[in-house]
Amino acid sequence: MASIMGELTVKVIEKWGSDVKARRAIDVNGEFRELSADIIAHTAFGSSFEEGKAIFELQQKQQELLSKILSRFNVPGSKYLPTSENEYRKKLKKTINEGLSQIVKKRIGLTEVANGDRNDNDLLGLMLAANSEVLDEREKILRMGLDELIEECKTFFFAGHETTATLLTFMFLLLGTHLEWQERLRDEVYEACGKAQLPTVDSLNYLKLVGMVMNETLRLYPPAVMLRREATTDIKLGDTLIPAGTVVGLPILAWHQDEQYWGVDAKDFHPERFEEGIAKACKVPGAYLPFSLGPRNCIGQQFAYIEAKMVVATILQRYRFRLSPEYVHSPITVLTLRPQFGVPIYFEELV
Ligand code: HEM
Numbered sequence: 001m002a003s004i005m006g007e008l009t010v011k012v013i014e015k016w017g018s019d020v021k022a023r024r025a026i027d028v029n030g031e032f033r034e035l036s037a038d039i040i041a042h043t044a045f046g047s048s049f050e051e052g053k054a055i056f057e058l059q060q061k062q063q064e065l066l067s068k069i070l071s072r073f074n075v076p077g078s079k080y081l082p083t084s085e086n087e088y089r090k091k092l093k094k095t096i097n098e099g100l101s102q103i104v105k106k107r108i109g110l111t112e113v114a115n116g117d118r119n120d121n122d123l124l125g126l127m128l129a130a131n132s133e134v135l136d137e138r139e140k141i142l143r144m145g146l147d148e149l150i151e152e153c154k155t156f157f158f159a160g161h162e163t164t165a166t167l168l169t170f171m172f173l174l175l176g177t178h179l180e181w182q183e184r185l186r187d188e189v190y191e192a193c194g195k196a197q198l199p200t201v202d203s204l205n206y207l208k209l210v211g212m213v214m215n216e217t218l219r220l221y222p223p224a225v226m227l228r229r230e231a232t233t234d235i236k237l238g239d240t241l242i243p244a245g246t247v248v249g250l251p252i253l254a255w256h257q258d259e260q261y262w263g264v265d266a267k268d269f270h271p272e273r274f275e276e277g278i279a280k281a282c283k284v285p286g287a288y289l290p291f292s293l294g295p296r297n298c299i300g301q302q303f304a305y306i307e308a309k310m311v312v313a314t315i316l317q318r319y320r321f322r323l324s325p326e327y328v329h330s331p332i333t334v335l336t337l338r339p340q341f342g343v344p345i346y347f348e349e350l351v
Helices: 002-021 028-070 084-113 123-132 137-142 146-160 162-175 179-193 208-220 252-256 301-318
Strands: 227-230 235-237 240-242 247-250 319-323 331-334 336-339 344-349
Touching: 002 028, 002 301, 002 344, 028 084, 028 123, 028 146, 028 162, 028 301, 028 331, 084 123, 084 146, 123 146, 146 162, 162 179, 162 208, 162 301, 162 319, 162 336, 179 208, 179 301, 179 319, 208 301, 301 319
Parallel strands: none
Antiparallel strands: 227 247, 235 240, 319 344, 331 336
């Protein structure tokens, strides 16, 4: 999986060649969104990645539409009216489900007829393998149907694509303005991974400074700025009663930048705070939750760490970079956080 991440990153870098030579700025937000979509399509669907990516692109349209709907006042029941927007929404959903259903059915067919011709190491293969093992009565009940498998594929793309792209984008914004940190990270990458060869998962484990900058980026720019939880029973929090059925918003971004938890430099880029790990960085460790906490926390956290380290290390090996003066700072939330006007970066090839 990690080698695919590295190979896809190199492909993207090669595509930048003419812009770099002509000293044109590159919007890394667009590039990282495409790269993370490619990575998740390959790791989720293996050899069927092209079909998977086409479906993911439709899912992206669905996300943008949902964000638009959520940001305006909606009359209850209006989603059932035969408006052109509602028709488009339904059509998108149908096309996505049919496309994914075909990929899954094709793979089930391959699994049954030609064992040697399938790739079980991708996410879909692993899900199908786990799904076909019926060990006892309890597991039989847990088996997923086609609809559930399709929903899982959609969740993985939705949850694992924009989020990692946001992390990478803001990391480049910060490293493109804190050039001394960029140099420190590059030295670390050279030492752990060498100057030219693709980093391995083992070598990524030695990238402590890269990990600190990643944690600090997720603190300042958490891709999920707000989480919601519904109280299933009446709950007392201090003196406040939260009645069952109440939806409570958890303001992650506000907690991540609160001086009472982080100190007076709460709004500044200061990766050293993570030198001794996450638990020691904050006065209240539960106030740092870019991946949420508890039983529904992020299942893809390690995947995201490996992906981000691989992309950053591969680029640092080859390029020095700085933020373009054209950059306009205006982060917005379109379900996840993103820079409204992109992040233009000038790259310079290292010889
Ligand atoms: C920097 C990258 C990422 C961030 C910041 C992030 C953040 C989160 C957060 C905050 C949640 C909890 C949502 C909630 O409770 O409402 C979540 C859930 C989830 N994430 Fe991630 N995520 C990232 C990358 C990924 C990746 C790469 C994958 C998949 C490969 C992934 C898969 C999931 C899934 C499947 C869930 C739902 C878990 C459940 O409901 O049980 N995430 N993520």
